[in-house]
Amino acid sequence: MTSVQGARARARIEITAAIKDEARKQLAAEGAAKLxxxxxxxxxxxxxxxxxxxxxxxDDLLTALIVDAYDSVGAAAEQALAATDAGRAPDALARWxxxxxxxxxxxVAHPHEYALIYGSPVPGYSAxxxxxxxxxxxxxxxxxxxxxxxxxxxxxxxxxPGRLRPEAERMxxxxxxxxxxxxxxxxVAAWSQLFGIISFEVFGQFNRIVExxxxxxxxxxxxxxxxxxxxxxx
Amino acid sequence: MTSVQGARARARIEITAAIKDEARKQLAAEGAAKLxxxxxxxxxxxxxxxxxxxxxxxDDLLTALIVDAYDSVGAAAEQALAATDAGRAPDALARWxxxxxxxxxxxVAHPHEYALIYGSPVPGYSAxxxxxxxxxxxxxxxxxxxxxxxxxxxxxxxxxPGRLRPEAERMxxxxxxxxxxxxxxxxVAAWSQLFGIISFEVFGQFNRIVExxxxxxxxxxxxxxxxxxxxxxx
DNA sequence: GTCTATAACGAGATAGAC
DNA sequence: GTCTATCTCGTTATAGAC
Numbered sequence: 001m002t003s004v005q006g007a008r009a010r011a012r013i014e015i016t017a018a019i020k021d022e023a024r025k026q027l028a029a030e031g032a033a034k035l036x037x038x039x040x041x042x043x044x045x046x047x048x049x050x051x052x053x054x055x056x057x058x059d060d061l062l063t064a065l066i067v068d069a070y071d072s073v074g075a076a077a078e079q080a081l082a083a084t085d086a087g088r089a090p091d092a093l094a095r096w097x098x099x100x101x102x103x104x105x106x107x108v109a110h111p112h113e114y115a116l117i118y119g120s121p122v123p124g125y126s127a128x129x130x131x132x133x134x135x136x137x138x139x140x141x142x143x144x145x146x147x148x149x150x151x152x153x154x155x156x157x158x159x160x161p162g163r164l165r166p167e168a169e170r171m172x173x174x175x176x177x178x179x180x181x182x183x184x185x186x187x188v189a190a191w192s193q194l195f196g197i198i199s200f201e202v203f204g205q206f207n208r209i210v211e212x213x214x215x216x217x218x219x220x221x222x223x224x225x226x227x228x229x230x231x232x233x234x
Numbered sequence: 235m236t237s238v239q240g241a242r243a244r245a246r247i248e249i250t251a252a253i254k255d256e257a258r259k260q261l262a263a264e265g266a267a268k269l270x271x272x273x274x275x276x277x278x279x280x281x282x283x284x285x286x287x288x289x290x291x292x293d294d295l296l297t298a299l300i301v302d303a304y305d306s307v308g309a310a311a312e313q314a315l316a317a318t319d320a321g322r323a324p325d326a327l328a329r330w331x332x333x334x335x336x337x338x339x340x341x342v343a344h345p346h347e348y349a350l351i352y353g354s355p356v357p358g359y360s361a362x363x364x365x366x367x368x369x370x371x372x373x374x375x376x377x378x379x380x381x382x383x384x385x386x387x388x389x390x391x392x393x394x395p396g397r398l399r400p401e402a403e404r405m406x407x408x409x410x411x412x413x414x415x416x417x418x419x420x421x422v423a424a425w426s427q428l429f430g431i432i433s434f435e436v437f438g439q440f441n442r443i444v445e446x447x448x449x450x451x452x453x454x455x456x457x458x459x460x461x462x463x464x465x466x467x468x
Numbered sequence: 469g470t471c472t473a474t475a476a477c478g479a480g481a482t483a484g485a486c
Numbered sequence: 487g488t489c490t491a492t493c494t495c496g497t498t499a500t501a502g503a504c
Contacts, residue, residue: 036496037495037496039495120354121437193426195439218397219394219419283487
């Protein structure tokens, strides 16, 4: 009985994975807007209605791909931090740049999944609540690095313009009450700027402009880290 | 005869504009990937084959929309600079932030056209050479501001990592031989980071995180300007 | 209960004959 | 330019295999 259930569950997991793999192929070929359940089913030798046992609608399949992508890049960021920490206690700037480079490497290696989560929104699709957790994993890693640097080194955040103080205090209260509002604002800005560099590279805006993408990115990411106050070995 | 030709030419211009307007509506509703000549024709009460007199292919229509979008945001940037200079000679940082804010305002007001040029690439479409000129207008405005600040104030660019020197010299030689390579690299980085903040706002990544988008952006853009060495009134 | 297959719907795209 | 026949799509209802 358990073995039957186990076999069924295994089959279900395998088929679910096969559907997502095929959907990812189509993502690369046609884009998220044209992702088609029927085409996925056809390619898998199934009939379209059978897919509804696994994904109740096309949008749910899209959501699964989005969650997978966020989890994939989030795991890459978390692993990069863990790997950096695995040696001896590295300085804050080294942790920051290691994570940034891991995110860029993931993006370059998975451009279509990157476009799915950090590119133009898919018309007619609105992300459900399920995506919020996975979507915040990279940001949480960056917050962790800043928090550690603040509590151990007492890093000084950049100055905060007066007009932005209410917004800064709200942001800090919302998701990092233990950090100075100025640091939270700087962190959010650095976070978005980081993905600006990555998007320009992945989406081709750097064509004929930046050729050594990895070197250029590493230097820019290090500057971003310094700008929020992260220190290298004193 | 000239009047007939004039009328014909006028009609052609009007119809071309109507086609592009309708195509922009579809861009908003369905996204660039699903832009369809037939749907545009139907909405205009024309037959699809008639559209080919104005745009030889779907990709050519797409190219026209892309060129228009680049020209639109480029003109916004240029006008913002001219308007800032129209008063008394403003400082470099004021010129920079004025242009940045104009670009953001344009993006927020035209999210779908913004997505067309700065979002995920359209699958199967590759931009022809015609887009290169319009695409560089915003960048040229930023270069102008940096050049003026360098020649009049002699601003000091941020340090350049040694590994990046060959790339920096190539970049400077390519499109700003009169500027220090370190400044060119910093400028390109700031340029991409600028659009990182804008993309996060326009594409919804700031949902539930940044609420005062304009204030947040203005402060971040000012910091970007300072980071490349721009000075406010001494 | 879990799954797949058949058939159908309404909407839209596409190709070609005229 | 028009019309028509034939595709695709997402989705549902239904029936039967395991």
